[in-house]
Amino acid sequence: MAQNRHKALGLTDEMVLEMYKTMLLARKIDERMWLLNRAGKIPFVISCQGQEAAQVGASFALDRKSDYVAPYYRDMGVVLAFGMTTKELMLSGFAKAEDPNSGGRQMPGHFGQKKNRILTGSSPVTTQLPHAVGVALAAKMKKEPIVSFVTLGEGSSNQGDFHEGLNFAGVHDLPVITMVENNKYAISVPIEKQIASKNVADRAQGYGMPGYTVDGNDPLAVYEAVKAARDRALAGEGPTLIEAVSYRLTAHSSDDDDRLYRESEEVDEARKKDSVITFAKYLKDEGILTEEVEKQINDAINAEVNEATDYAENADYAPAEDALKYVYEE
Numbered sequence: 001m002a003q004n005r006h007k008a009l010g011l012t013d014e015m016v017l018e019m020y021k022t023m024l025l026a027r028k029i030d031e032r033m034w035l036l037n038r039a040g041k042i043p044f045v046i047s048c049q050g051q052e053a054a055q056v057g058a059s060f061a062l063d064r065k066s067d068y069v070a071p072y073y074r075d076m077g078v079v080l081a082f083g084m085t086t087k088e089l090m091l092s093g094f095a096k097a098e099d100p101n102s103g104g105r106q107m108p109g110h111f112g113q114k115k116n117r118i119l120t121g122s123s124p125v126t127t128q129l130p131h132a133v134g135v136a137l138a139a140k141m142k143k144e145p146i147v148s149f150v151t152l153g154e155g156s157s158n159q160g161d162f163h164e165g166l167n168f169a170g171v172h173d174l175p176v177i178t179m180v181e182n183n184k185y186a187i188s189v190p191i192e193k194q195i196a197s198k199n200v201a202d203r204a205q206g207y208g209m210p211g212y213t214v215d216g217n218d219p220l221a222v223y224e225a226v227k228a229a230r231d232r233a234l235a236g237e238g239p240t241l242i243e244a245v246s247y248r249l250t251a252h253s254s255d256d257d258d259r260l261y262r263e264s265e266e267v268d269e270a271r272k273k274d275s276v277i278t279f280a281k282y283l284k285d286e287g288i289l290t291e292e293v294e295k296q297i298n299d300a301i302n303a304e305v306n307e308a309t310d311y312a313e314n315a316d317y318a319p320a321e322d323a324l325k326y327v328y329e330e
Helices: 013-038 052-060 074-080 086-093 126-144 160-171 202-207 219-234 266-269 274-287 291-316 320-324
Strands: 068-070 150-152 176-182 211-215 241-246
Touching: 013 074, 013 086, 013 219, 013 274, 013 291, 052 074, 052 150, 052 176, 052 219, 052 241, 068 126, 086 291, 086 320, 126 150, 126 160, 126 176, 160 176, 160 202, 176 202, 176 219, 202 219, 202 241, 202 266, 211 219, 219 241, 241 320
Parallel strands: 068 150, 150 176, 176 241, 211 241
Antiparallel strands: none
């Protein structure tokens, strides 16, 4: 990364350090969840590893006090940036009663938190996109200076909801930013077997909006693209499609064996571009992340993850009769 890039984008040293901390926290929570899953303590993990730069870079370009976000199941970096806590994410992983997303009723990764304007996700992929478009329509009708931001995987960009949502947003010039986190695999299907166009962003043209492909391993490149898209939306210029290209460093989920469809050498090669490492190097080159600061950050995050794990593991499960809550009229 070129020197002083963050300052050229209007980001202070403190802001980029905060971005790095959020990326690292997402990684450490995710790594802990895998260990807990393998120990038989939590049922399911679906990882953010390899996609933290795109998630955090985008989130920092938004107004996290007023914009709405409709995340997909890998977006731990997004929900942390928007105010969800490590403890809350661990409660979700353990499916405990205090889980803010659903009180332990939903699978992990189904994020939702009203106070932080995180729209509740659903299991069928891409259903969040029309919801985000609906929020943008409401914002336009109410003349509120906010945007809605929605994420999905590149496999989801082949679902009907993607085309219907983007077409509606394009026709009505809505303030919605759609970011496709292209991690190269839709479960076991590589990108060349999913999409006929060169890039997902090429599809934007059909919906009358600009489309951009950016390096999803570079949080500053994603920040720049999302910031420009937000400025466009607030100026009444409508929606934007952004494709952040990265790589999924883990299996699709804790129930998947990725050795069946990709070579370990491919994953090892991708790890050389791991954003948690490359962004740390940028911050060290800039003199922002010293050895002392790095140790302080790691110690603080490790303590936070340990505390959250202990709390969530010992928290109560919801009573069995809660399964009927919100299903029938009471």
